[in-house]
Amino acid sequence: MLIAERIPLDELSSRGESSSFLQTAFWARHKERFGWKSEAIRWKREDQEGTLLILLRTLPAGLVLAYVPEGPDWTAGKEDRETFLVELSQELRGILPLGCFFIRYDLPEFSVFDEPAPSFNTVLKKAPLDIQPPDTVVLDLSQGYEPLLRAMRKKTRYNIGLAAKKGVRIEKAHPDRLDDWYSLYRITAQRDKIGIHPFAYYENLFSLLSENKESRLELFLASFEEELLAGIIVLFHKNEATYLYGASSNEKRNLMPAYALQSFALKEAVSRGCTTYDMFGIPPSNDPDHPMAGLYRFKTGFGGEIRHKPGAWDYPYSRLLYLVYRLLESMRKFYHKRWKKR
The missing domain is CATH 3.40.630.30 (Gcn5-related N-acetyltransferase (GNAT))
Incomplete structure (x- = not known):
């Protein structure tokens, strides 16, 4: 069973397993200056626990998207990563705003050199756009x-x-x-x-x-x-x-x-x-x-x-709203990657 609760923002640095700067209090405060809100979460699942920074962006009509940069820690639920992420997403639904229609994870696990990046094939959906660079x-x-x-x-x-x-x-x-x-x-x-x-x-x-x-x-x-x-x-x-x-x-x-x-x-x-x-x-x-x-x-x-990371993966809370958003995001990707660079 997985449980999650809110914690003070500054506890991200002291309790978080992830070493990424994208999972720190200073990054949360920086993004808050430019239109994002943040939630600091502590989760526990059997003998594992960790903290998580979630960034929230308000869209028109009261809709909200949730974004987790470089998290959760890649060791969490390592034996069945997708099951863990699904359980975490379901638990977070009670903490996130009512208008939140999906949560996006920019995952930190990686493969090396020519090995394919980790991926998922059941509940999680590959995002049309990656936020952080998946290859480095x-x-x-x-x-x-x-x-x-x-x-x-x-x-x-x-x-x-x-x-x-x-x-x-x-x-x-x-x-x-x-x-x-x-x-x-x-x-x-x-x-x-x-x-x-x-x-x-x-x-x-x-x-x-x-x-x-x-x-x-x-x-x-x-x-x-x-x-x-x-x-x-x-x-x-x-x-x-x-x-x-x-x-x-x-x-x-x-x-x-x-x-x-x-x-x-x-x-x-x-x-x-x-x-x-x-x-x-x-x-x-x-x-x-x-x-x-x-x-x-x-x-x-x-x-x-x-290193090749899996990039951004989504867990939809509302399938209809998520499908509409995916379509708009795919159009944005085409504009920035193809049309704008002609």
Whole structure:
């Protein structure tokens, strides 16, 4: 039997099994600033228990969708994962708002390299859109930077050296330089045809984490002489580092500032005692025809373990409302993935 109850938001950090920053109180407070509400839940099932952050989005006509980022912990109900998720969803129905017509899980379990991602085939429905990137590459930092450097592809090591030789300068920047970074991010979004949040979204993240003891956000900038070429935002959470956002100019890309930035961030992660560095999103395979094939080559060039997560899966509370929403979401996917990128 599975039971669930509400808990204070701050107990997510102290009780949660998941190490993901997406299951923390600071992430909940960040999303609340931009239209979401949150519920912190503690669940118990036989000899297992854990906590869960659920984000709630209100839609027209009083409807609500529930979203669980990177949860629940992959060890929960591992012997029959789908049965566990169904039981959890049914129990949460009494806690979620009356207008909630489905709950979506962005699941943390994964397969590696060319193995197919975990999937389900009975009650849960694969979502038309994934919220978090289901495919990524994670670097092992436990042996330090030098073994990591030796394991990188030859071209990646060459580009890191080239940036240093040409005089690309990397700095750990104060958050007051975030507006400079955002100017580059807008250029990147236009060049690569990707959607980005308003400036306040990134500013709020830095504000929330300025005094956080277990999580820290850093802005690294790359310059040549006095010209800003690129910048990345990296999150350090417990023993994990995650490359969240990257921006670059259209100028002097031949100086390889993106490689210098990642090298700097990796060294910083090692110095902080991090054991993993998550590149946080790659295309699902090494397909040269994929629109983001260059991103795949860039990120996998640093080595690491390629991971494939199952992505987002839904448990409907109202089948009719859910089918309508799926149709609208599929149309949105077509617009963003096909039409907008033509």
